[in-house]
Amino acid sequence: MAHALTADELRQQTTLGEDASSWSNRLLGIGLLLLLGSAAYAFAGPEGSWRQFQFSYHIAFCFFLSMTLGALWFVTIHHLVGAKWSTTVRRVAELTMGSFPLLLVLFLPTLFSVLKGDDGLFLWVSHEKMESSHLLHGKIAFLNPTFFIVRVAIYFAVWIGFARFFASNSRAQDLNGDVMLTAKMRKLAPLAIILFALTTTFAAFDFLMALEPEWFSTIFGVYFFAGCALSFFCSTIVITMLAQEKGRLQGIVTAEHYHDLGKWTFAFVFFWGYIAFSQFMLIWYANLPEETFWFRDRFEGSWISIAVFILLGHLLIPFGGLVSRHVKRNRAALAFWAVTLLLMHWVDLYWIAMPVLHEKGVEFHMFDVSLLLGIGGVFAGLWLKRAQGGLLAPVKDPYFEASLRFKNM
Amino acid sequence: MNHDATPSNTRSHDWKVHGYVAEYADVDSLIHACEKVRDAGYTKWDAHSPFPVHGIDDAMGIKPTILPWIVLGGGITGLLTAIALQWWTNAIDYPFMISGKPMLSVPAWIPVCFELTVLLSAISAFLSVLVLNVLPTLYHPLFNVERFKRATDDKFFVSIEAADPLFHETNTKSLLASTHPAALETCMDETKSAKLPVAFHYVGVLATLLTFIPLALIYKARFTKSDAPRVHLVWDMDWQPKYKTQKQAKFTGFADHRTMRQQVAGTVAWGDDPDASPLTTGKDAAGNWISNFPLQVDAQMMARGEERFGIYCAPCHGLDGAGLGAVAKRAELLLASNKAAGWTRPASLVGTLEDARLRRDTPNGELFNTITNGKNTMQGYGGQIPAKDRWAIVLYVRALQRAKFLPDAEVPPELKDKVAALPPAGK
Numbered sequence: 108m109a110h111a112l113t114a115d116e117l118r119q120q121t122t123l124g125e126d127a128s129s130w131s132n133r134l135l136g137i138g139l140l141l142l143l144g145s146a147a148y149a150f151a152g153p154e155g156s157w158r159q160f161q162f163s164y165h166i167a168f169c170f171f172l173s174m175t176l177g178a179l180w181f182v183t184i185h186h187l188v189g190a191k192w193s194t195t196v197r198r199v200a201e202l203t204m205g206s207f208p209l210l211l212v213l214f215l216p217t218l219f220s221v222l223k224g225d226d227g228l229f230l231w232v233s234h235e236k237m238e239s240s241h242l243l244h245g246k247i248a249f250l251n252p253t254f255f256i257v258r259v260a261i262y263f264a265v266w267i268g269f270a271r272f273f274a275s276n277s278r279a280q281d282l283n284g285d286v287m288l289t290a291k292m293r294k295l296a297p298l299a300i301i302l303f304a305l306t307t308t309f310a311a312f313d314f315l316m317a318l319e320p321e322w323f324s325t326i327f328g329v330y331f332f333a334g335c336a337l338s339f340f341c342s343t344i345v346i347t348m349l350a351q352e353k354g355r356l357q358g359i360v361t362a363e364h365y366h367d368l369g370k371w372t373f374a375f376v377f378f379w380g381y382i383a384f385s386q387f388m389l390i391w392y393a394n395l396p397e398e399t400f401w402f403r404d405r406f407e408g409s410w411i412s413i414a415v416f417i418l419l420g421h422l423l424i425p426f427g428g429l430v431s432r433h434v435k436r437n438r439a440a441l442a443f444w445a446v447t448l449l450l451m452h453w454v455d456l457y458w459i460a461m462p463v464l465h466e467k468g469v470e471f472h473m474f475d476v477s478l479l480l481g482i483g484g485v486f487a488g489l490w491l492k493r494a495q496g497g498l499l500a501p502v503k504d505p506y507f508e509a510s511l512r513f514k515n516m
Numbered sequence: 517m518n519h520d521a522t523p524s525n526t527r528s529h530d531w532k533v534h535g536y537v538a539e540y541a542d543v544d545s546l547i548h549a550c551e552k553v554r555d556a557g558y559t560k561w562d563a564h565s566p567f568p569v570h571g572i573d574d575a576m577g578i579k580p581t582i583l584p585w586i587v588l589g590g591g592i593t594g595l596l597t598a599i600a601l602q603w604w605t606n607a608i609d610y611p612f613m614i615s616g617k618p619m620l621s622v623p624a625w626i627p628v629c630f631e632l633t634v635l636l637s638a639i640s641a642f643l644s645v646l647v648l649n650v651l652p653t654l655y656h657p658l659f660n661v662e663r664f665k666r667a668t669d670d671k672f673f674v675s676i677e678a679a680d681p682l683f684h685e686t687n688t689k690s691l692l693a694s695t696h697p698a699a700l701e702t703c704m705d706e707t708k709s710a711k712l713p714v715a716f717h718y719v720g721v722l723a724t725l726l727t728f729i730p731l732a733l734i735y736k737a738r739f740t741k742s743d744a745p746r747v748h749l750v751w752d753m754d755w756q757p758k759y760k761t762q763k764q765a766k767f768t769g770f771a772d773h774r775t776m777r778q779q780v781a782g783t784v785a786w787g788d789d790p791d792a793s794p795l796t797t798g799k800d801a802a803g804n805w806i807s808n809f810p811l812q813v814d815a816q817m818m819a820r821g822e823e824r825f826g827i828y829c830a831p832c833h834g835l836d837g838a839g840l841g842a843v844a845k846r847a848e849l850l851l852a853s854n855k856a857a858g859w860t861r862p863a864s865l866v867g868t869l870e871d872a873r874l875r876r877d878t879p880n881g882e883l884f885n886t887i888t889n890g891k892n893t894m895q896g897y898g899g900q901i902p903a904k905d906r907w908a909i910v911l912y913v914r915a916l917q918r919a920k921f922l923p924d925a926e927v928p929p930e931l932k933d934k935v936a937a938l939p940p941a942g943k
Contacts, residue, residue, distance in 0.1 A: 384623075384626060387623070388623055388624075388626065388627070391623050392615070392617075392623075392624065394615070394616075432580075432584075513570070514570040514571045515570075
């Protein structure tokens, strides 16, 4: 693969074939089937199934939302700093961040249940419960259905807007190779990163922190963002490797790019740990009841085993596993850590959200799996459909050649 | 080799060949040249560039550095140092409980562990880079080649040393020539290194001797005594240009030359009580302790006194006022196991069988004053308990005293059975 790719090879390596179409249909079919089946069971099943459905669905939604947000962040930061090495993998990120409209649709059931006054997922929907304590009463101005819908609308408007802006300009460049498009995107990147930071922070407050409306942690947005970036890098590693298994992107994404994706993954393993500990440490040390209860609920009963599992599996073991340069340049080893960390990110979200429903201890439900796979199937199916509409790498980007030649020190 | 550059500042020393230096105009030709030299099997050679070059490691065939392992060692040393430091100081040598956390409080240690790990990793990386790159190097023969100075500016070089076993005057030169260098020169080196001027030796010896002076002074201080004030390298605020109390002021602004000023008429000094009355002092106008109450005594005041007594007094004096509260009991336990010394038992407020009069003759005003300002090892509670509550406590203490040795005739008939069931007084 040392030789320069010819134009024909480049086209072959960046275009999906017929099998992608059948794969995307299959994934969509399985995903929809799982979603509809689970929904049917939620209504027909035993008492409590609907609430279990709401939580499992919300965790799966947040899992794919975080990965998509990570993609938007990565593309924005790429243009912001004028990165070169990441040009060959940027299209994968652009395709991932095309999932925002799907995520908006997937959020509609939750939004409708809030409108209907269903306080199963978000306790704050119940006005009565919000009046039950002084602390909650003070938050009514923020946590109410009207303002919630306004905020969600702003989040998705910003995300969909910027995702479309970056992706469509990048695709236009595939055709005309206009350098000015890169300059245009670079110009808007600073605004995009600021709005991204604000919307992601508040989305983390709204989607996850507000599950326990009494609790507050100002660093929670950063904590969620760490998971977004981590799951994005892991998913990108998995996607490019799958594409290469199918004979695509070969000679375009090289060991050098995997090495850098691995470095980012390693960095965010530690960044996540740093932020998670910062959040824990201050609350633990100050020992104020209105803050500590969140951790108490997540350390009691069988939840402590999940907490220890996260400490080991999300931080300490991957830290040791990813520290070596050789691991980051080894396909099998990097793939192992990418898949492991994706699963750990889901466990992290599960540990954040699920103790609200199962206070006594861990209770796994088939919804946890069926909805994750269901949303995952639709997510992946539509991803492939988008990928068929264009190339798998921005071949006419002014930095594409530099990215191909890129070598780590 | 006639046209080779020879150093201009020729001294009386002999010159020998250090090696060849080839100059290149761009990175690509440098990498190309490196690959050729690498493939020829040379070991004592180097590439020089004004900036880091991607892919140069491969082109030169450089083995991975051991630096990461050194940094890992530094990091682990830092981590273990931090754990040992905190464990020894906080849990072993000087056990100290901080905001109710355990002695071995791992979450609280992590920031220090993190910082020391990073610090020692960074220091070991910095020092190792210096040592592994043989820095600082004060002299290098390559700088005898005039054009080599542009290696830090805009040119790229490959140098092959004559010390390399494969080095051959003509073969090596033709190898470098085959890489199409922009220039190819022989680098000369002096056979003998220049001698250090004699003055440097004297300065070195003198400096070494001088370093013994502080050590000697410190050593002397270990076994001698002195009344002289300590040496103040940093004065902090030990000496200040100010007057102290009871001294004469040399400052002429005060006619009476006193450093202390008289109270200005019509002002209240800190601690003065302009509204002093029996209610706040416990004394009458003549300065004697009052034995009555300056407030209206009623059941409400008694209830208030009981409550306040339970909060402020009972921990030491006990709920019955006999001097065996929770604090006192714990102190006696510690005394018994030799874990504490110098404990003074809290006074019994109600007297004993042997000395039933003790403290019962104390006037109300004096009891009030003891609560306000403390007595012996007891601290004053004037700042914490308002005057009205202090009087309420005095009232309740009076009730306790009366109840302790109540004659049978005075016990209300409905409580007689209860009193009979109590243990004997004084126990």
